[in-house]
Amino acid sequence: MDSPFFDLDHLLTRSGPFANAGFEACVELREFVHSSVRVLVIGAGGLGCELLHSLAKSGFGELEVIDMDTIDVSNLNRQFLFRAADVGKYKADVAAAFVEARCPGVSDDAFYRSFNLIIAGLDSIKARSWISAKLVSLAATDASGAVDMSTVIPLIDGGTEAFKGQARVMLPRISACFQCSISAFPPQRAFQLCTIANTPRKPEHCIAYAMNVLWEAEFGSDRVLDKDSVEDVTWVMTAAAARGAEYGITGITYQLTQGVMKNIIPAIASTNALIAGACVLEAIKIATNCASYLDNWFMYIGDSGINTRTFAWERDESCSVCGLCRITKVVSGRFMTLGELRSSLVDDAALQLVSPSLRGGGKTLYMETGPLKKLTQANLDKTLSEVVSSGTEISVTDANGAVVLVTVVFEEEEGDAGDGAAV
Ligand SMILES: [Zn+2]
Numbered sequence: 001m002d003s004p005f006f007d008l009d010h011l012l013t014r015s016g017p018f019a020n021a022g023f024e025a026c027v028e029l030r031e032f033v034h035s036s037v038r039v040l041v042i043g044a045g046g047l048g049c050e051l052l053h054s055l056a057k058s059g060f061g062e063l064e065v066i067d068m069d070t071i072d073v074s075n076l077n078r079q080f081l082f083r084a085a086d087v088g089k090y091k092a093d094v095a096a097a098f099v100e101a102r103c104p105g106v107s108d109d110a111f112y113r114s115f116n117l118i119i120a121g122l123d124s125i126k127a128r129s130w131i132s133a134k135l136v137s138l139a140a141t142d143a144s145g146a147v148d149m150s151t152v153i154p155l156i157d158g159g160t161e162a163f164k165g166q167a168r169v170m171l172p173r174i175s176a177c178f179q180c181s182i183s184a185f186p187p188q189r190a191f192q193l194c195t196i197a198n199t200p201r202k203p204e205h206c207i208a209y210a211m212n213v214l215w216e217a218e219f220g221s222d223r224v225l226d227k228d229s230v231e232d233v234t235w236v237m238t239a240a241a242a243r244g245a246e247y248g249i250t251g252i253t254y255q256l257t258q259g260v261m262k263n264i265i266p267a268i269a270s271t272n273a274l275i276a277g278a279c280v281l282e283a284i285k286i287a288t289n290c291a292s293y294l295d296n297w298f299m300y301i302g303d304s305g306i307n308t309r310t311f312a313w314e315r316d317e318s319c320s321v322c323g324l325c326r327i328t329k330v331v332s333g334r335f336m337t338l339g340e341l342r343s344s345l346v347d348d349a350a351l352q353l354v355s356p357s358l359r360g361g362g363k364t365l366y367m368e369t370g371p372l373k374k375l376t377q378a379n380l381d382k383t384l385s386e387v388v389s390s391g392t393e394i395s396v397t398d399a400n401g402a403v404v405l406v407t408v409v410f411e412e413e414e415g416d417a418g419d420g421a422a423v
Contacts, residue, residue, distance in 0.1 A: 005030060008059050011290055020289050029288050034061040037287045040115040041065040042131055045194045046267045047121035047160055050276030055119075058280050060287075064115075112153065113138060117286060119156045119279055123195065125185055128157055129352055132170060132178030133321045133402060139172040147173045154286050158279040162268055163303035165275035168313075169282050169294045172322065176296060176313045179321035179352055179402070184313075194267065203244060203251040207260040210240035227261045236261065274300060320351050320402045331384060333410030338365060338387055339380030345396060345406065353398045360394035360408075361387075384408060 003009065012029040019025070037060060041051050044065050055063055112118070112134060122128050132155055140151040155170040157178065170177055195201075196208040215225050215236065226232045237257040244252050278298055285293040294310060301307040317323045331341065338358070346353050358365040365387055366376045379387055388394065390410035397403050 004057070005059055008033075008284075011284070012288055018291050020285075020291055023289050023291075025290075029290075030059055033059045033284070033287055036062070037117065038062040038115045039064075039283065040112070040118045041121065042118065042127075043121040043123070045121065045123060046269065046272045047123075047158055047276060050272045051119055051121045051158065051279060054273075054276045054280040055283065058284060060280075060283070109138060113151075115153060117154055117156065117283055119158065119283060121158045121276070121279070123159070125182075128159070129178050129182070131155065132157070132172075135170075136172040136177050136322045139174075141173065156279045156282050156286075158275045160267070160271045160275050163271055163301070165271045165278075165300045165302075167275055167278035167282065167294065167298045169286070169296050174315075176315045177319060177322040180316040180319045180323075181297075181313050182350070182352060200243070200247050200249060203240070203249055203253075203256060204260050206240040206244040206247070206249055206252060207236060207257050209243055210236045211261055214239045214243070225261075227258075233258050233261065268302075271300070271302060274302075320353075320404050324405070325351070325403070326405045326407070328407045328409060330409045330411055332413060333385035333390060333408075334383055334413055336384050337381055338384060341384060341394075341406075341408070342366065342380065345404070351402065351404055353396065353402060353404070356396045356398045356402075356404075358394050358396055360392045361389065365394065385410065 008030060009027070012033075013025050013027050015023060015025045039055060039060050039062060041048055041055070041063060042065070044052075048065065052063065052065060118131065118135065120128055120131055122131075135153050135155050138151060138153060140148040142148065152172055152174065155172065157166075157168045157170060159166050169175070196205040197213065200206050200209060211225060218239075225236070233254065237252060237254055240257060241252045244250060278300075282294050285291045295312050297313050298310045299308065315322065318325050329341070329344075342356060342358060345351055345356060355368045357368045364372055364376055366379050367373050388408060390408070392408055394406045394408060395403065396406055
């Protein structure tokens with residue numbers, strides 16, 4: 001019983017009725033988990049910390065962590081990518097600099113490829129979407145479309161919101177990616193307390209901070225914040241605007257303040273611990289083959305008793321990230337510019353495009369990065385009929401790995417643009 005790995009050894013050194021076919025129980029597996037399985041944890045907030053804790057306790061010894069928050073002194077004892085000189089810097093920048101210093105010339109892709117498993121403990125849909133798409137882009141396929149398994153890096157995605165949580169196993173190009181299930185996530189309106197306290201980036205973060213921290217600092221427990229009182233909402237709005245000014249954040253209105261005040265969701269430590277445990281268990285199963293891993297979604301609902309269930313979310317064959325997404329747009333070739341078409345694609349929430357480049361009719365129409373950006377920038381102001389013909393298939397590729405094929409069909413328009421009749 002003295003060994004910290006007593007329970008793990010039971011799992012790895014004995015076979016059993018639930019062991020996977022082909023599982024070879026042996027004591028060397030523990031050493032394998034400890035020194036050969038490289039795990040990247042993304043997100044070092046409440047859930048990320050629980051993940052690191054559970055991974056270390058489960059014998060994983062090759063751990064790295066990246067996050068987008070700034071680093072403070074209290075982070076340093078648990079995050080080995082960071083040094084004292086890094087305090088106050090953004091973690092992702094430091095992590096990128098660390099990778100560059102330790103492995104000069106190693107690209108972002110090579111960095112992610114160096115891991116056997118990636119576990120995400122993020123509170124942002126965008127960030128989770130991004131890492132899922134990144135791993136899809138790293139999974140290679142041959143000419144027949146078969147996936148090269150040696151390039152598949154499993155993603156275990158944990159998420160918590162108050163008393164609810166989920167753990168998912170995603171095998172890029174094999175099972176559903178994050179984008180395949182984007183419809184399951186309502187637009188985000190609530191914020192984790194750690195984000196609003198340390199790294200406000202949006203007006204909403206300042207409002208949440210004002211109502212949760214500044215209100216109590218000002219009034220203590222004598223006065224309970226009344227979310228329906230004009231006076232109280234105005235106080236929160238004013239305090240939030242002052243905090244926003246410190247961080248260069250604007251756009252704090254009365255209406256927004258009221259909206260945020262009625263939607264705040266606290267972080268619950270026990271939910272984080274439970275979901276981290278579920279994620280790390282999947283990591284052990286994937287790393288050692290000791291039992292079948294989750295296929296592919298575990299859901300926990302703890303606000304009205306304890307309810308859990310698992311189900312397999314189907315892969316979307318037309319997913320814009322891991323499938324082939326084709327859409328047709330009927331547009332005005334004479335009046336819509338290439339830039340407007342591009343904006344309309346970015347605004348389409350279902351496509352999850354951030355900064356796409358466009359190719360069509362055998363030429364580059366607009367390139368978001370590199371020397372071609374300068375050369376193609378002017379095309380954004382041209383009308384579609386000036387740059388392509390009706391029926392052209394435009395290949396839209398995004399920095400996050402998504403590819404969408406858009407066929408533009410021009411509306412039949414009567415009259416001459418010059419006489420004003422068609423305007
Ligand atoms: Zn997908």
